Amino acid sequence: MxxxxxxxxxxxxxxxxxxxxxxxxxxxxxxxxxxxxxxxxxxxxxxxxxxxxxxxxxxxxxxxxxxxxxxxxxxxxxxxxxxxxxxxxxxxxxxxxxxxxxxxxxxxxxxxxxxxxxxxxxxxxxxxxxxxxxxxxxxxxxxxxxxxxxxxxxxxxxxxxxxxxxxxxxxxxxxxxxxxxxxxxxxxxxxxxxxxxxxxxxxxxxxxxxxxxxxxxxxxxxxxxxxxxxxxxxxxxxxxxxxxxxxxxxxxxxxxxxxxxxxxxxxxxxxxGDDNGLRVPPKLAPIQAYVMVVKDGDGVGEAAAKLRDGLRDAGVRVALDDRTDTPFGRRAVDAELRGYPVRVEVGPRDLAAGNAVVVRRTDGSKSPTPVADVVGAVLAALETDQQVLHDQALANRESRTVEVATLAEAIEAAATGWARVPWSAVGVAGEAEANGQGVTVRCLLRADGSVPDSEDEPDLIAILARAY
Amino acid sequence: MxxxxxxxxxxxxxxxxxxxxxxxxxxxxxxxxxxxxxxxxxxxxxxxxxxxxxxxxxxxxxxxxxxxxxxxxxxxxxxxxxxxxxxxxxxxxxxxxxxxxxxxxxxxxxxxxxxxxxxxxxxxxxxxxxxxxxxxxxxxxxxxxxxxxxxxxxxxxxxxxxxxxxxxxxxxxxxxxxxxxxxxxxxxxxxxxxxxxxxxxxxxxxxxxxxxxxxxxxxxxxxxxxxxxxxxxxxxxxxxxxxxxxxxxxxxxxxxxxxxxxxxxxxxxxxxGDDNGLRVPPKLAPIQAYVMVVKDGDGVGEAAAKLRDGLRDAGVRVALDDRTDTPFGRRAVDAELRGYPVRVEVGPRDLAAGNAVVVRRTDGSKSPTPVADVVGAVLAALETDQQVLHDQALANRESRTVEVATLAEAIEAAATGWARVPWSAVGVAGEAEANGQGVTVRCLLRADGSVPDSEDEPDLIAILARAY
The missing domain is CATH 3.30.930.10 (Bira Bifunctional Protein; Domain 2)
Incomplete structure (x- = not known):
C-alpha cells in the first residue's frame, strides 16, 4: 500500500x-x-x-x-x-x-x-x-x-x-x-x-x-x-x-x-497522531466506532446496520459506512487517517463464520469477534484505549525529559525533549540566553510538582524546551 | 408597586x-x-x-x-x-x-x-x-x-x-x-x-x-x-x-x-413580552421553574431545596433563589422581568398549611398547592403555557390581520397590523408605492397558505405590513 x-x-x-x-x-x-x-x-x-x-x-x-x-x-x-x-x-x-x-x-x-x-x-x-x-x-x-x-x-x-x-x-x-x-x-x-x-x-x-x-x-x-x-x-x-x-x-x-x-x-x-494518521481518544471522539461494510451481499448490510443500532443503544457514538462503490482499502485508509478509535469491519467471509472484525486504532490490532460479542468488545476497547493513548503520551514525555544541573545542559537537552533544571541555575539572564537559541522556559514548578505562587520561591524547577 | x-x-x-x-x-x-x-x-x-x-x-x-x-x-x-x-x-x-x-x-x-x-x-x-x-x-x-x-x-x-x-x-x-x-x-x-x-x-x-x-x-x-x-x-x-x-x-x-x-x-x-417583562415559552426557557424562598425560618429553606431537587429529578430546568437578604418583592419583580415560566414561592405561612404557591407567568395566577403536588402542578403548567403563549400570539396575529382588495386599503391596514391582499392588486409598481409609505410586502402565499415557487403564479396573496 x-x-x-x-x-x-x-x-x-x-x-x-x-x-x-x-x-x-x-x-x-x-x-x-x-x-x-x-x-x-x-x-x-x-x-x-x-x-x-x-x-x-x-x-x-x-x-x-x-x-x-x-x-x-x-x-x-x-x-x-x-x-x-x-x-x-x-x-x-x-x-x-x-x-x-x-x-x-x-x-x-x-x-x-x-x-x-x-x-x-x-x-x-x-x-x-x-x-x-x-x-x-x-x-x-x-x-x-x-x-x-x-x-x-x-x-x-x-x-x-x-x-x-x-x-x-x-x-x-x-x-x-x-x-x-x-x-x-x-x-x-x-x-x-x-x-x-x-x-x-x-x-x-x-x-x-x-x-x-x-x-x-x-x-x-x-x-x-x-x-x-x-x-x-x-x-x-x-x-x-x-x-x-x-x-x-x-x-x-x-x-x-x-x-x-x-x-x-x-x-x-x-x-x-501516528504515521497512519490521527488517533482520537474515545472520550473525545465524535465517532467512537465506525462500522464498515466490507462488501455487499449475503446479509452484510443488514448485519452492519444491526451492529450500528446495537452500539448506538449502548451509548456509543457510531457511524455506518456502507459506501461499497468506493474500494474498501481506500475507506479503511481514510478511517485510519480520521483516527476513529474502533472500526468494526463486516464482510461476507467473516460473517459466514458468525464474526465481525474489531480493529483498534491505537495499535491496529484486528480481532475476529462473534457478532453477539461486538458491542461488549467495542466498549472494552474504548475504555482501554482512552488510557492507552494517555499512557503512550506520558511515556513519550518521560523518555524525552531529562534532569540536568546547568543551563548549558538544559539547552542541549531541549534539542530532543524537555529539560528539568533548577530555576536558580537559569535565572533571568539564563532565560534570555536560552531564548537566543530558540529555547524557552515553559514553566516553573515546585519540587513536589505543585504550582508556585511566584518565581521567587526557593528550590523551583524550570522546564526548558523548544515550543510551538 | x-x-x-x-x-x-x-x-x-x-x-x-x-x-x-x-x-x-x-x-x-x-x-x-x-x-x-x-x-x-x-x-x-x-x-x-x-x-x-x-x-x-x-x-x-x-x-x-x-x-x-x-x-x-x-x-x-x-x-x-x-x-x-x-x-x-x-x-x-x-x-x-x-x-x-x-x-x-x-x-x-x-x-x-x-x-x-x-x-x-x-x-x-x-x-x-x-x-x-x-x-x-x-x-x-x-x-x-x-x-x-x-x-x-x-x-x-x-x-x-x-x-x-x-x-x-x-x-x-x-x-x-x-x-x-x-x-x-x-x-x-x-x-x-x-x-x-x-x-x-x-x-x-x-x-x-x-x-x-x-x-x-x-x-x-x-x-x-x-x-x-x-x-x-x-x-x-x-x-x-x-x-x-x-x-x-x-x-x-x-x-x-x-x-x-x-x-x-x-x-x-x-x-x-407583557407590561411586566419577558415571557419565555417553557420549551425554550433556560430556567423553567424558579423556586423562591420568601422568608427564612421554619424549615422554609429546606423545603425549597427539596422542591428544587424534586423538580430537577422530574427533568425540569430549575433554579433556587434563597437570597433572603434582598426583599422578596424585588426578587419577584425581577423574576417576572426575566420571564421564568413558573415560580414556586415557599414561605413560612403557606408552608405551615402544607402549601407552596405556584405562580404562572402567562397570566400571573397564584395557586396555593400542597407541597407533594407541586412537581405535578409545575409540569402541567409548563405544558399548558407553551400552548398558551403560542395561542395568544396567534390570536394577536389573527385579530390584527385584515383581508382587503386594494393597495390603498392594504397600506391603511398596515398602520395597525397585517393586510392580506391579492398580489395582482399590488404588483411591482404597487410594491414601490407601499415602500414609499413605510409598508413592505413581507411575503407571497398561495390561496391555500402554501409557499409558491415564483411570484408569477396566479392568485397569490401578498402580506403587507410595517416591519422591524
Missing part, C-alpha cells in the same frame, strides 16, 4: 500538514494566516467545546457575548496590555462606506471591553465574584502562521472574572486551571500536561501571574495548551472596576482571565 | 428597550451598533442554538468554520451580491502594524468564501449534496441600530449547500425552511410564523428565490425571523463550483443558503 503520509521521523512538520489535509480537518483560508475548519475537524472542536463548557459552568461561570470590535482607545488604557498586542492588531478603518472617526480594533482578546462592562455591572460586594465566559473568534496577525497552532483568526473561550480579594481571584484562576483545563486535557484529550507558573518574561501582557498547561508533542517540543491569569488590580484600576465593601468603603476588584483555543486541535494531532 | 416598565400601549419601542435593560438581557456595546449579550440573554440564545443545531443536523448538514476575513475581490465576483452589501461593509486596512496589500472585508455573510471552498471540495456527483452550516458572527454596518433587531455585529447560523439539480436545491432550501426554521419558531419559540416567498424586490442579493418566516410582534408589525435562499447557479458560476455528472460531463452545481440570528431574541421579546 502506498504511503499516505510523510513519516513523522522523516519530517514532523510536513507529517502534520499532510495529516490535516488528508484527514480533511482543515484548509488554509484565502486571507493569509486564516483557516477553514472542515466538518471532520470541527466535530472534534464541538466535542472539546461541550466538555469544556460543562466544566466552566460547573465552576460557576456564565456565558455571555461581547463585541468583536473594540475602540482603539480601550486598548491603550492598560499600558502593558497595548504593548503586548500592538504588533498583532487588525484595524478596521472603514465602515458603511465611510472612514471611521475612531478606528476600531478586531479583538485580540476581550479584557478591555469586558473590563468596561464589569465596571458598569459591579456596584457592591454582593455583585462579586462576577464570573463570565465567552466563546468567540479573536484575531492576532501572525507572521508565521501554522494551522491550529498559530493562525491570524482562531476560535477560543475566554473567561473573565472579578473578585473582592486577591486570594479569591488566585483561587479561582487556579480552580479553572485544574478543574476545567487540566482535567479536560488529561482525562478527555489524553495529554498528560505539566501545569506550572510562567516566568515574568513569558507572562501575559497586563497579568501579575500566568499559569499554564504544557503538553509534549510527538517530536519532543512543547505546546502551550491553555493559560489562566491573575490580573491583579491592573485592569480594575484602568477601567475603574470597583465595589462598595461590607465595611462601606470603595475598593478596586481583583480580576482574572483564562483561555483555551482551537490550538488544542493541533495538540491532539501532534500528541497522539 | 412602582411601574417597572413603560407600558407597551404607551410606547412600544421604549418598552422594548426598558425590558432589555431591566431584565439584563443585553447592553449597547462601546462601538456604535454593537451589542453585549448578558448572561440572562445569552442563556436563551444557547437554548435556541441547541434546538436549531439539532434540527440542522437532523437535516443532514455538518458544521464547519470559515474565516472572518474575506478578500475584497471575492465579494466582487458575484455582481448582485456586492451591490447588496457594499453600503454595509466593515473593511480592515491594517494588519500586524502595516497597511494591507489588499484590504479585507469582515464577513457580512459567507457565500463567497464558502463558494470558493465548495469549488475545491466538489469533484464528482458523489460529492453532492454538500451540506454545510456554521455558527458565526457577521458584520453589517447599521445606520439605525436596534438591539437584537439590527446590530452592526450579530450572531447567527448560516447554512450553505450545493446540489446536482435545481430541484434538489429547492427541496433542501424548503426542508430547512419548514423542518428547522418553522418548526423551531412555532413549536419552541411559540411564534406562529407565516412562511412564504419574498418578492423580487425583497429577495436576497444574488438569490433566485428567497423564502421567509415572518412573525407578528405585539404592536402588529412584522419581523423577518429567518430566510432560506435558492441561489440558482449564480454563485456556482462565479466561483466555478462544478462536478462531473454520472454521464461524464462537467456541470455547475445549484446552491442554497439560509440563516437565522440573534434577531430571534428580539422576536421572542416582542411576540410574548
Amino acid at each position: 502506498a504511503r499516505v503520509l510523510t513519516p513523522r521521523a522523516e519530517d514532523f512538520p510536513r507529517w502534520y500538514q499532510d495529516l490535516i489535509a488528508k484527514a480533511k480537518l482543515a484548509d488554509n483560508g484565502p486571507v493569509r494566516g486564516t483557516m477553514v475548519i472542515r466538518p471532520a475537524g470541527y466535530a472534534i472542536w464541538e466535542r472539546m467545546q461541550a466538555e469544556m463548557d460543562a466544566r466552566i459552568k460547573a465552576a460557576g461561570a456564565e456565558n455571555a457575548y461581547f463585541p468583536l470590535f473594540i475602540p482603539e482607545s480601550y486598548l491603550k488604557r492598560e499600558a502593558q496590555h497595548v504593548e503586548g498586542f500592538s504588533p498583532e492588531l487588525a484595524v478596521v478603518t472603514h465602515g458603511g462606506g465611510k472612514p471611521l472617526a475612531e478606528p476600531v480594533v478586531v479583538r485580540p482578546t476581550s479584557e478591555t471591553v469586558i473590563g468596561e462592562f464589569m465596571a458598569k455591572w459591579i456596584d457592591s460586594y454582593r455583585d462579586l465574584p462576577l464570573l463570565l465566559n465567552q466563546w468567540a473568534n479573536v484575531v492576532r496577525w501572525e507572521l508565521r502562521p501554522r494551522i491550529f497552532l498559530r493562525t491570524s483568526e482562531f476560535l477560543w473561550q475566554e473567561g473573565h472574572t472579578a473578585h473582592a480579594t486577591r486570594e479569591d481571584a488566585r483561587a479561582y484562576a487556579r480552580r479553572i486551571l485544574h478543574e476545567a483545563y487540566e482535567d479536560l486535557m488529561v482525562n478527555v484529550i489524553g495529554i498528560p500536561v505539566v501545569v506550572g507558573l510562567k516566568t515574568t518574561r513569558e507572562r501575559f501582557a497586563g497579568a501579575t501571574a500566568t499559569y499554564t498547561c504544557e503538553g509534549m508533542m510527538g517530536d519532543g517540543k512543547a505546546l502551550q495548551l491553555g493559560t489562566s491569569h491573575e490580573l491583579g488590580q491592573n485592569f480594575a484600576k484602568a477601567f475603574d472596576i470597583s465595589y462598595s465593601s461590607k465595611e462601606g468603603g470603595r475598593e478596586h476588584a481583583w480580576t482574572t482571565s483564562w483561555g483555551t483555543s482551537t490550538r488544542m486541535l493541533g495538540g491532539l494531532i501532534m500528541a497522539h | 412602582a411601574r417597572v416598565l413603560t407600558p407597551r400601549a404607551e410606547d412600544f419601542p421604549r418598552w422594548y428597550q426598558d425590558l432589555i435593560a431591566k431584565a439584563k438581557l443585553a447592553d449597547n456595546g462601546p462601538v456604535r451598533g454593537t451589542m453585549v449579550i448578558r448572561p440572562a440573554g445569552y442563556a436563551i440564545w444557547e437554548r435556541m442554538q441547541a434546538e436549531m443545531d439539532a434540527r440542522i443536523k437532523a437535516a443532514g448538514a455538518e458544521n464547519a468554520y470559515f474565516p472572518l476575513f474575506i478578500p475584497e475581490s471575492y465579494l466582487k465576483r458575484e455582481a448582485q451580491h456586492v451591490e447588496g452589501f457594499s453600503p454595509e461593509l466593515a473593511v480592515v486596512t491594517h494588519g500586524g502594524g502595516k497597511p494591507l496589500a489588499e484590504p479585507v472585508v469582515v464577513r457580512p455573510t459567507s457565500e463567497t468564501v464558502i463558494g470558493e471552498f465548495m469549488a475545491k471540495w466538489i469533484d464528482s456527483y458523489r460529492d453532492l449534496p454538500l451540506l454545510l452550516n456554521q455558527w458565526a458572527n457577521v458584520v453589517r454596518w447599521e445606520l439605525r441600530p436596534r438591539i437584537f433587531l439590527r446590530t452592526s455585529e450579530f450572531l447567527w447560523q448560516e447554512g450553505h449547500t450545493a446540489h446536482a439539480t435545481r430541484e434538489d436545491a429547492r427541496a433542501y432550501a424548503r426542508r430547512i425552511l419548514h423542518e428547522a426554521y418553522e418548526d423551531l419558531m412555532v413549536n419552541v419559540i411559540g411564534i406562529p410564523v407565516v412562511v412564504g416567498l419574498k418578492t423580487t424586490r425583497e429577495r436576497f442579493a444574488g438569490a433566485t428565490a428567497t423564502y421567509t418566516c415572518e412573525g407578528m410582534m405585539g404592536d402588529g408589525k412584522a419581523l423577518q425571523l429567518g430566510t432560506s435562499h435558492e441561489l440558482g447557479q449564480n454563485f456556482a458560476k462565479a466561483f466555478d463550483i462544478s462536478y462531473s455528472s454520472k454521464e461524464g460531463g462537467r456541470e455547475h452545481a445549484w446552491t442554497t443558503s439560509w440563516g437565522t440570528s440573534t434577531r430571534m431574541l428580539g422576536g421572542l421579546i416582542m411576540a410574548h
